[in-house]
Amino acid sequence: MDVDGTLVNYETVLPESAVVAVRKARENGHKVYICTGRSESEVYDDVRSIGFDGMIGGNGTYVKDNDEVIFHKVLSKEDTRHIVDWLGERKLEFYLECNSGLFASEKFEDAGTKAIKEYSKILGQDSDKTTIRSVFPNMVFGGNLYRDDVNKISFVLNSYQDYLDSVKEFPNLNPGTWGGEGDKALFGDIGVNDIDKGKSVELLLNHIGADIADTFAFGDAKVDIPMLKKCAVGVAVASGCDEIKAVADYVTDAVDEDGIYNAFKHFGLI
Template identity: 60%
Template sequence: MGKIIFLDVDGTLVDYENRLPESAVDAIRKARAAGHRVYICTGRSKAEVYQNLWDIGLDGMIGGNGSYVEEHDQVVMHQLITKEQCRKVVDWLQGRGLEFYLESNEGLFASERFEERGDVTIKEYTKQKGKPDAEHMTIRKAFPEMIFGGELYRDDVNKISFILDNYGDYLDAKDAFPDLHAGTWGGRGEETLFGDLGVKDIHKGNAIEQLLNYLHADLADTIAFGDAKVDIPMLEYCAYGVAMGNGGPEIKKMADYITDDVEEDGLYHAFRYLGLIE
């Protein structure tokens, strides 16, 4: 067996406007042809892994920041928020006036005013990533298959993301739901834009361990690629870690290698540097 490669999606495989560089597609296809395995390892649930990503050719995925593991359509592990936990979170967010969406393998289910409130936030998120045309970003562009008006009390939810009016919303959510893992994304500290709540005691490193056990594979053969703080556990767990040039300072500090930005063929250059492709 060759190397086992784990790729974060947003900011690593695709840019922050969901554009997939042709060089990344070429790198993955060449690596797989050379006998390496390639998995995406993402915060996205399966419903948000669109067909253009599967069309690259992948061996499987880790989703929900580690709550779901799939190997060639075979579900290796899936941990879910319970329906009762989901109901409590939905009621709490609605009572606080916070807009949110549920992340399920069956779809992304938005709260009543998520699109209206979220358009402002997604523009700011895109702007923070340095994109000059951020004012044209919308929720429907960012989440093209999001479901509006769907059932919100569900038993198939991996995690729940919600728009922060202020950092206190995240801190209060963390206190309100000690049985869940509370995180943030879309910025650092007081500048972060989103909070999320998911299954407790899971992360990308744990999920990789589950997959390696299933494959009877060697940790020494693993390489992880990421750009954000949430990717640090998988870079710490894997034998070798690569940070994208557009990544944050925390992940760059601990990575074994820093490649170019996602938009500057960073994935392709790293694959060549590591000898995964010629």
């Protein structure tokens, strides 16, 4: 299952019913993995303490079964330098997403605050409570930005053209957007090519010897669509985007309306 917008809302509030659902499902013999855009360093104690069988992170670039890392692909140091310099030249604020931490550009907090509040508003959350430091409590400011351990890089879009230009500038990588649909997106991101959540689900299933016929995927956003398509049953939360609801096999209630618990119950997982 995805984390942001699926397991937790975009104020990072985790419904107690979701905790109960995950723990009960595991007690019943099911394996539960998070499949998230977050890197290892962003899986904070509230989520980690629920108890999972492993994780897929960085939108598929990192796969772990329990404590065993079975796949990890990062941006090359040369690509990272190219991206950082290109974003700097365009005055686009950004942060590096690494398993060792999140490393922000000099003015990301100022530029990112408006965008993250807008995203909260889109999702029907109380944007007055949303800040960069509430969403990213362990973000590092003033750290080294030329790194060799970067899963992906997110940046604030000044306009949709910034994303279109990133596609031209980085044809060997995987530019995308998040925080809104199409030209209303608030953030861009750049990661390694030929990796998505669906492909990494397949890697994980092959490793543990599981049958795709026995799988459920839970998500809320466009980036989750490959995962929903890969698994036998794809579930979207009602608070998710229209694109994912259109491809889902089942739409459960919103995150804050016990959507995960109700879906687990509906499918007899608990």
